[in-house]
Amino acid sequence: MLLRKTTLAHAALQTHRAALDLRQRRALILADGRRDTAELARLLGGDGAQLIAQLHASGYLEARPGAVAERPVVGEASVLASASKAAPDSRRSLAAARMYLLGMxxxxxxxxxxxxxxxxxxxxxxxxxxxxxxxxxxxxxxMTSAGYAARVRERTLEVLPQYWLARLELTTPA
Structure with missing residues (x-):
């Protein structure tokens, strides 16, 4: 099923007053109505499926009406299995790498x-x-010093899932 933010989620993201941690905020940001449960879980890494289920139960996420996921989701067990294949280390996720580099x-x-x-x-x-x-x-x-750029590169590669590390074609720093 394709997930999107509820009115409660939009309000929580705009006011910063809701008791949401960084991972919950990240999940809500990624729930744009175009991603299904499995894709969100994969992007969030680790216990992403459980996080999505918690946000859905708390009223922050809802299924997009009239939408059918392109990939069938058999159940939470299959979501957990796909998430664990995509990110064996719970600290690694494509979303985390993206958000880190956006900040830098x-x-x-x-x-x-x-x-x-x-x-x-x-x-x-x-x-x-x-x-x-x-x-x-x-x-x-x-744009910045070589040392700073190297640290940013190193940290980005630390959080990027192994699958993408193998596919990323970064040139070696000079």
Missing amino acids: LELQRNAAGAALRQGLQLAQDDEAIVAALQTGLEALPT
């Missing part, structure tokens, strides 16, 4: 950083997100 690019107070940040924000599918991550990481040394 926002700190680059220049036009190039803003353009890279916008490209990463607008990336819709996993392939486009990884391509934008790669572009951002390759461009960062031209």
Whole structure:
């Protein structure tokens, strides 16, 4: 089923007053009505399916009316299985890597950083997100010190799922 934020979730994200932790906020941001439960769980990594179930039970997420998921979801067990295959380490997720690099690019107070940040924000599918991550990481040394860029690159690679690490074609830092 495709999930979207409820009015309660929109209010919680806008006011920052709800008792939501970072992972819950991340899940709500990713629930855009175009992703199904399995995809959200995979993006969140680790216990993403349980987090989604908790947010759904708390009234923050709802099934998008009249929408049918492109991929059938058999049940929570299959969601948990797909999430564990995608991210064996609960600290690794594509969403976490994306959010981290978005933050680092926002700190680059220049036009190039803003353009890279916008490209990463607008990336819709996993392939486009990884391509934008790669572009951002390759461009960062031209905007900041080599040491800072290396630390950002290292941290991004720490949170990126193993599957995407193997596919990412980062040039080696000079």
